[in-house]
Every structure is written in C-alpha cells, then in structure tokens.
Amino acid sequence: MIEATWIAFAFGLGLVARVIGLPPLIGYLGAGFALAAFDNQLGITRQDSEILAHLSHLGVLLLLFTVGLKLKLGNLARPEVVGGSVLHFALSSVLMLPPILLFLEVGWYEALMLSVVLAFSSTVLAAKVLESRRELKAFHGRVAIGVLIMQDLIALLVMSLTSGQVPSAWALLVFLLPLLRPLLFRLLDHSGHEELLVLLGLMLALVVGGLGFESVGLSSELGALAFGAMLAKHPRAGELSNSLWSVKEVFLVGFFLQIGIGGLPDADALIFAALMSLLLPLKTVLFFFLFLAFRLRSRSAFLSAASLTNYSEFGLIVMSVAMPQWLVPLAITVAFSFILSAQFNRVSASLYNRLASRLVRLERNTRHPDEQPVSLGDAQILVMGMGRSGRAAYHYLKEKGYRLISLDSDPVAVERAAGEGCNVLYADAEDQTFWQSLEMRQVEAVILTMNDAEAKVIASRKLRERGFTGLLVSHALYEDVARQIEAAGADHTYLTMSEAGAGLAQNVAMQLEARHARPQV
Template identity: 70%
Template sequence: MIEATWIAFAFVMGLAARAIGLPPLVGYLAAGFTLAGFGGHIGVGPRDSVALEHIAHLGVLLLLFTVGLKLKLSNLVRREVIGGGLLHFAISSLIFLPAIMLILDLTWQQGLLLAIALSFSSTVLAAKVLEGKRELRAFHGRVAIGVLIIQDLIALVVMSLASGKVPSAWALLLFGLPLLRPLLFRLLDASGHEELMVLLGLLLALVVGGHGFEQLGLSSELGALAFGAMLAKHKRATELSNSLWGIKEVFLVGFFLQIGIGGLPDGEALLFAIAMAVLLPLKGMLFFFLFMLFRLRARSAFLTGVSLTNYSEFGLIMASVVLPQWMIPLAITVALSFVISAPLNRIAHPLYERLAKRLIPLERNIRHPDEQPVSLGDAQVLVMGMGRTGRAAYDYLREKGYRVVGLDSDPVVIEQSTKAGRQVLFADGEDQMLWQQLEMPHIDAVILALNDAEAKIIATEKLRERGFAGLLVSHAMYEDIARRIQQAGADRTYLTMSEAGAGLAEHVYRDLEQRGQSRRG
C-alpha cells in the first residue's frame, strides 16, 4: 500500500530530524524529496501524488479552521496588524522584484507576480510553530496570525485578478454569515463531547467552509478560517480544537510530504532557492522594524518577525494558478525557508535573550500596546499562568486568606478571570524586561502554572537572577522537565499527573475512613 510507504518515510525522516534537534516537519519535507527521487523504484506514481495533494489540502483546511477557533476580530483591527501587513507586502515586493529581474529573464509582469508570491509568509508553518509552543494567544502570536490573515486575503485578491476569475454573485450572501452564529452555537452544544463534535468540526471546516466557499468562487482556506472564527466565542471552542488536533496533525504531515514530492529541482531552481534564502533575513528584519514603527516593544517585534521569516505555501497556490512553470523552484524555495525558519523559531526566545541589550534601545519612548505591569501592589502570592491549574491554585489560596495576583499572556483568559472576580494582569513570563522592571515588594511565593516548559525555566531563572528569595514552585508533566525547572532554581516541582492521582487517592481515603467510622458508630 502506498499509504504505508508515506507513513514509513515520514516517520523515519521525522524521527531523524528530531534526533538532530530539528522539528519533525523538516524530516517530512526531506521524506517528500526522497520519495520524489526514488518514487519510481518503490511504486510511488503521479496518481499517488494527486491523492497526497487531497490529504494535504484537508490538513491545511483543518489547521486554518482551528486557527479561526482561537481568533477574534479585534486582533485584526489593529494598527500593527493592518499597517504592518500592508506595508510589508508593498515593501518586500519592491525589494524582491529587482533581485528577481536581475537573476532571471522574465517579463516585469511575471517578475512582479513572483515577487508577490515571495512576499507572503507561511500560515501553516507559523500557526503550527506558535500552536506547538502554545503562543497563538500570546500578544506576538496574535499579531503574527493577524498579519498572516491579511496576507492570505491579499493573496486571494491577487489570484482572482491574475487568473481573471471573479467570485460568483452568490458570494454576496456571505455578508449574512454572522446570522448563522446562533445556529452554529446550538449545533456545537447539541453535538456532545465525542465523535459528533469531531464530525461537526470536519463538516464545518471541509464541507461547509472549504467546499462551500469554492462553489462560490472563493478560497476554501478562507472558508475554513471564517467558520472557525464564527465559533471562536463559544465556550467549547477550545474543546473542539483539541478534538480535531490528532486528525489535523496527521493530514498536515501530508502537506509537508506533498511539498517535497512535487519534483526534484534542477540547477537553476536550486540557485534561485539559495538566492531567495539569502534574502530571507531581510524579510524578518523588515517585519521587526515595521513593528517597532507601530510602537511594539522589541521583544514582541522580534518574536513576531521570527515567526514570519519564511516563504508561504500560498505562494505555491498562487503559482499553480498564474505561474505554473515556477512551481518546482518555488517549492524548493519554500522548503528551504522552512528548514531555516523551523529551528530558528525553536530558539527564538533564547536568541532574543542574547540580543535584548542591542534591541531594547531601539524601542520608542512611548506607551506600547503590549505594555506589561510595573507593580503587583500588596499581593503576597503570584500565580503565573491562569489556566485550570493556575485558577485552582489562585482560588484555593484566596479562600485561605492570602492576597493573590495572577499574570497571563492570553487576553481571553484575563477577561474570563476578571469576570470571575480574580485580579489578573497581562504579562509574558518569558520576557526578561518583565522581571527587571516588575515591583513585587510583598510577594512571598510564586506559583508557575504556565503551559510551556521553557517558559517556566526562563521565569525561574529570571526570578532568581533578580534576587527573589521567596518560595518558588512549579508543576510539570514529565520528570526530566521537573529536574530542569529545579536546576533553574525552583524550590519544588510537582508532577501534575502524580499529584492528581495522590489527590484522588486522598479523597478516597477520607471517604473510606468516614464510612468506617459510621459503621463502627
């Protein structure tokens, strides 16, 4: 079976990539190129590539649907998102155009379309990396996704104009989509918590959103994103996203395989890809300075810029419509940018720590939209991360009479906690400027309930470096992570599942003791 070949190659190459410290998706790309080179010897043919293309497309739709589930319109209607996205598109297109015309013998129209294709950043890679680090709702994650959506909308307009196709007149009905939100909410409520909920997600992402938008002459990707965004305010949006996680991840493996399996490059295609890879840092630097222009702090501008330093799969989609002869060179260029961008994103936080002294002086001396608190007042206990664990710790200590304050980088979590009567402020525990400037004169204990392990390690190190001598405790899923957090300076690190089991056993013990006393009485 050809599916067995895909799975075997993807697993082996993904495992090899992980072994050398690269994300598995780099291995999936390598597996695709390997299949392209040896496909004829192992029974992989063009018809199989078509099947893989369908699988890859489903993965992209599901990814965009889950991104939409975490999206709010307010994240798009921001100066740094709209201004940064539009200015970067215009400036980068003008930067790439002369370089392309110098290297290649093209008409200016073809050169312009190629420059536009290279100006976009990868929605799939950026969303996957941010989701993997649980930073989709952090400030820099929301800005990055907002810019990507602006770029995707530009790509859709360019493809429509360049191909001569126009949306169906029925597309005007889409302005009435918000009227369907109550119905969608009821469907999600009625679907329960098991397979019906998964099927509802697939129906909305692939059928109603994906196929439905295609029938109206619009992008299926836009449809999946739109229907995800319509459910973003539902209380079970996160549960729906989690239920689709496994299916989406498997299909996305097909996306990365498909890029590589499209064909092996010739010498000219490789030279083109290398030349564009050399220009890739300019793309990231342009993002950084534009975000600084729009008043972001250096850290947010840097992390957002890094996540957008790559070339886009939308460039391939656009090329398939208007530049089919450039599909393979662009595929190699996109793949090479992934190879560069994926490990760069993995070390983005430590890299910023090294560059912070040079980048922070570039900040404008004004109030920034991602400003963080400067004082915790008279609070005695600080809880970093207000997810389920953080909320439980906060509520327990507050009931015991302690003055507690929470910090989180997710505006949705902050809004929900504030409505519940908790004092929660916006802050990012991995930001070294937070710990340098934060006044916490009465804090006796810090609880690290952050999702990301690296965030807990960095926060622990920064707290100890600033001289905090109080109690510092954390939780972790795995023993090796627990050891690293303690080595960074934590007093105690509790294994989440072990503590949950011990707590459950304690409740059982108390109930058994009470029953025993009742019988003896």
C-alpha cells in the same frame, strides 16, 4: 501499497532529521524529494499524486481550523497587525523587484508576480512553529498569526485579480456567519468528549468551512479558519483542538511530502531558490522595524519577525493560477526557506537574548498597551492564569482581605477578569524579558493556574532563579506533571481531580453532619 511507501519514507527521514537536531518536517520535505527521484521505480502514478495532494489539503484545512479555535478576531483589528501586514506587503514587493529584474531574464509582469508571491509568509510553518513552542497565545505569536491571516486575505485578492474570476453573489452570505455562532456552540455542547467531537471538528473544518466556502468562490482555507474562529470563545474550544491534534498532524505530513514530490528541480531552479533564500533576511529586518514602529518591544518584534521569516506555500497556489511554469522553482524556494526558517526559529529566543542590549536601544519610548507590566505594586499574592481555577482562587482570597494581582497571556481572559473587578494585567510567563524586569518585592505567595503545564514549569523555575523565596503553589491534572512543576521550584502542586473529589466529599460530609445535628421530630 504506495501509501505504505509514503509512510515509510516520511517516518524514516523524519526520524533522521530529529536525530540530527532538525525539525521532522525537514525530513518530510526530503522524503517528498526522494519519492520524486524514484517515482518510476516506485510506480507512483498521477492518481497517487492527486490523492497525496488531497490529503495535504485536508491537513492544511485542519491546521487553520485549529488556529482559528485559538484566535480572537479582535486581535486582527490592531494597528501592528493591519499596518504591519499591508506595509510589509507593499515594501517587500517593491524591494524584491530590482533583484529579480537584475538576476533573472524575465519581463516586468513576471518579475512583479514573483516579488508579490515572495512577500507572503507561510501560515502553515509559522503556525506549526508557534504551536510546537506553545506561543500561539503569546503576544508575539498573536501578532504573527494576525499578520499571516491578513496576508492570506491579500493573497486571495491577488489570486482573484490574476485569474479574472470573482466570488459568486452567494459569497456575501459569509457576512451572516456570526448569526450561526449560537447553533455552533450548542452543537459543541452536545457533542460529548469522544468520536462525535472529532467528527464535529472534521465536518466544520472540511465540509462546512472548506467545501462550503469553495462552493461560493472563496478560499477553503479561509473557510476553515473562519469556522474555527467562530468557536474560539467557547469554553471547550481547547478540547476540540486537542481532539483533532493527531488527525491534523498525520495529514500535515502529506502537505510537506506534497511540496517535495511536485518534481525535481533543474540547475536554474536551484540557483533561483538559492538567490531568493539570500533575500530572506530582508523579510526579517523589514518586519522587525515595522513592528518597532508600531510600539512593540524589541523582543516581541524580533520573535514575531522570526516566525515570519519564510516564503509561503500560499504563493504556490497564487502562482498556479498566474504563472504555473514557475511552480517547481518556487516550490524549491519555499522548501529552502522552510529549512532556514526552522533553524532560525530554533535559536531565535537565545539569539535575541544575546542581542538584547543592542536591540532594546531601537525601541520607541512609548510602550504597546499589550506589553508586559514591570511592577506588581503592593500586591501580597500573585495569581498567574485567570481561567476558572484562577478566578475562583482570586475571588476567595479577595474575600479574605488579601491584596491581589493577577496575570494572564490571553487578552480575552484579561478582559473577562477585569470585568469581574479583578486587578489583572497582561503577561506571558514564557517571556524572558518579563521575568528580568518584573518587580514583586511585596509578593508573599504565587498561585500558578495556567492551563499549559510547560508555562507552569517555566514560571516556577524563573521565580526561583530571580530569588523569590515565598510560597509557590500550582495545580496539575497528572502526577508526572506535578512532579515536574515541583522539581522546577514549586512548594506544592495540587492534583486538580483529586482535590475536586476531596472537596466534593468534604461537602457531602458537612451536609450529612448538618442533617444528623438536626433535632428528630
């Protein structure tokens, strides 16, 4: 019965939040507080709360597993990720300490622990925001996720030090996990496309990754992320992520309910949360200038910093071990930061566009290797998206003698295409600055083969807005998507499956004609 109440509250307040222009997760947080306020009337027991906590934990594990599926481990070993996360953690902890000591009557140890946990940013919220905007693979999205993973590793270290517990000797076995990749790839190959695929994802995220890492004294969140990352290079990683989407979304509602249902705050908790919320801009500014120091463009630095402008639910886990008496004030602080961060990220791109002329002046003269190109040279044809379709189109046209250049927002795809001899550069089709600075005077045709439908719509619109009058073609899986791309400016959109069927039939006809043309013996 109580599960029905959870669903009703979550849906009702989530719908209200959406209607008034807020992300539904704000409504889920409100639903949690409403449930906490009426727990006696609703008959919510301790066992019910434990069930909700378990469901929310499953949602976090599935989210991190799907983030891992889109993560390339090579993206972590970058100066802006390692340096940005470590330097921000150190500087933020130091800068947060004086205000906490000044406004709160706490000792040095409590103040230090509060400043440490407030230095972390929310992996769940940032990943959710980036995923909803299809920016997980964008450069600034990969930087933000990389920083969050580094922060989670730091949080695990802090939790181990404060708890006095260390992982068991068996934890060393995690360094052998890459040896399991061929087996995992084979399992994914043989799991089909239906419920067995979903069960494989659940098993790896919750059982092997989550429970397995917990059994050796490591974080279950880290385990889910690790097993997702090991499958990231598999061609069907995207399909696995999509198959888990609805399950993950439902469980994540439980996570946001759990934050609110933890207990109603008193006046002191609300004052603490309000004061800490006033310090949130410090996170943004610190991240922004650190990213600029590592040669990011102002746009990438600003959007990455915006994604990280919040406090972390992982801090609650750390504090539950170190100082459980601070859980409710910190939960309210995290909730406030989620509300502010969600609103900030809604307008971050448009806000940057208004501030761009001032922020660009702060950039360093050197350019980060992963940032977008500004000139396509003498290329006649531009291929955007270097997956299987893009590479096939590129090689076919190259054999015909055309001058080509290709772009992709996935560094792994760029590396693979470059290895095949393609003239390929990194670029994000959803980057406003990229379109403003792009020079493509000799390009006569553009082929859109990106996987994401929204990216193709944006690219079509931006190309036409900047005055491109050449041939613009795309492919799509569905007719309604094809109509959207054409409405945005494409000359023609080919339906992938229909064209594949037509090509298959054409080959059959050619084979039959060849057979009939042979002399009969």
